[in-house]
Amino acid sequence: MSQPQGFDQRDDQSDRALRPKRLADFTGQVPVTRNLSLAIQAARQRKEQLDHVLLSGPPGLGKTTLAHIMAAEMGAEIRETAGPLIEKPGDLAGILSSLKQGAVLFIDEIHSLKRVVEEYLYSAMEDFRITIQLGEGATTQALTLTLPPFTLVGATTREGQLSAPFRSRFGIRERLDLYSPDELGRILARSATLLGVAADAPGLATIARRSRGTARYANNHLRRIRDLAQVSYGNRIDVAVANEGLAMLGVDAAGLTELDRRILGCLATHRRAVGLKTVAVTVGEDEATIEDIYEPFLIQSGYLVKTPTGRLLTVKAYQHLGLTPPEADENQQRLF
Ligand SMILES: Nc1ncnc2c1ncn2[C@@H]1O[C@H](COP(=O)(O)OP(=O)(O)OP(=O)(O)O)[C@@H](O)[C@H]1O
Ligand SMILES: [Mg+2]
Structure with missing residues (x-):
């Protein structure tokens, strides 16, 4: 399975450094x-x-x-x-x-x-x-x-x-289930200490909310934002630095990455239920990657639903993309 954005293999070494060693340090x-x-x-x-x-x-x-x-x-x-x-x-x-x-x-x-x-x-x-x-x-x-x-x-x-x-x-x-923003905030507070960067609670909460419920994304975002903080902001992370860093990483206000938006965009152009194969070909990723890595978060956060006829966008997703949702009876599917 190919690695999605935010899952940088080069981060392996520092990934290990942030890994809790005992159950008491494992959050959530x-x-x-x-x-x-x-x-x-x-x-x-x-x-x-x-x-x-x-x-x-x-x-x-x-x-x-x-x-x-x-x-x-x-x-x-x-x-x-x-x-x-x-x-x-x-x-x-x-x-x-x-x-x-x-x-x-x-x-x-x-x-x-x-x-x-x-x-x-x-x-x-x-x-x-x-x-x-x-x-x-x-x-x-x-x-x-x-x-x-x-x-x-x-x-x-x-x-x-x-x-x-x-x-x-x-x-x-x-x-294991996706983490809540609050849990990710606690994981990030520990990681920030280990990385030696000063980060305030609202700054960490901003990163936590936009990390797709995933500890690895949260830590990877933190490391990149630390680079920015160190070079330009006196090694301090607050909401403004977090926002600037996340924008640089292509993470939007809802925490969606470029590929998340491409998946949603593909479904939006069809305006009806679409099979996984079509989505995979359109966005250029393999089916397993989309199903295992991207969809759990998109489904859990209410952007798409799986139906017997394929994947379907919700009203929330159309709104996120700034598009008008199709009428409920346009495709005979109930939109959430
Ligand atoms: N509960 C937690 N508390 C603190 N850090 C965590 C927690 N869970 C995961 N992490 C961090 O997230 C990183 C990813 O975790 P890990 O490699 O164990 O995930 P995984 O489920 O094995 O992923 P994969 O399926 O890709 O192998 C770890 O390096 C660790 O730093
Ligand atoms: Mg693993």
């Missing part, structure tokens, strides 16, 4: 952290490994961060890999057989594991056993290996693509 997602905290405490009391965990939700909300936090809270080492990197069961056998007792194995984009690899994981997850094939042809021998108990943490932006038997093997399944 209260139901998720409450459940995880309880499971961690219980596992620690029993001196057992944590149950397998599946984290789902749109990108940039903290799935990778939470996987690292769980390992830290359990005092366990973490091994990190991703679905597309595991080609065959043998690759997985190599990783599994080198895990230490209680270790966390984090598999990102777990929905993209090949079916044979997924099925190979089943016995490892359930019985902590794997079978290794030795030799080839007539001399093949199968060796069963008992693994030290470990915790599999899977992350996915597409939980629906996981098979039911796979999903059911995770004892703990948690879905």
Whole structure:
């Protein structure tokens, strides 16, 4: 999946620096952290490994961060890999057989594991056993290996693509939701301190409101605005500096990026429900990126709705684009 605007890969290093290391520093997602905290405490009391965990939700909300936090809270080492990197069961056998007792194995984009690899994981997850094939042809021998108990943490932006038997093997399944502006404001206050930039509360609230409910967007915006503050405004961020910086980044008053506006613009020209394929071709992005990264925020903030016949703009979206919405009976669809 290509990275959208605001998801700058070059920010990886500083992204890590802003990553909370413990559950107590992780803001928001209260139901998720409450459940995880309880499971961690219980596992620690029993001196057992944590149950397998599946984290789902749109990108940039903290799935990778939470996987690292769980390992830290359990005092366990973490091994990190991703679905597309595991080609065959043998690759997985190599990783599994080198895990230490209680270790966390984090598999990102777990929905993209090949079916044979997924099925190979089943016995490892359930019985902590794997079978290794030795030799080839007539001399093949199968060796069963008992693994030290470990915790599999899977992350996915597409939980629906996981098979039911796979999903059911995770004892703990948690879905992350978009952050409220207030929560993002708190995340930004912590990040501003770590970045050593003086930012007042209204300035941070301005950035928070326009970060698409996403921690990664908020932090990336803050870093760019810090550059502006440092070079031109004595390293201080207030509402005016935040507004200037966000305008430079192409983020509008509602927090929509250029591509958000192109998606809405495409739907506005059709003035009726449009299929995802048409939207993807028109704006030049792949369907998965639009569906997983852009739409959750546009739907949650009431700019578009999914209908059986396709995507449809709401009155709010037409108003945002400065256009007159079609009459409700013009396309036989109820507009919100
Ligand atoms: N609750 C939070 N509190 C503070 N910072 C957070 C929180 N959640 C996420 N972040 C910040 O947002 C950044 C993105 O989070 P993370 O990489 O964990 O997201 P992700 O869900 O794994 O995204 P992806 O699906 O793209 O891999 C992190 O570097 C971290 O700095
Ligand atoms: Mg991640």
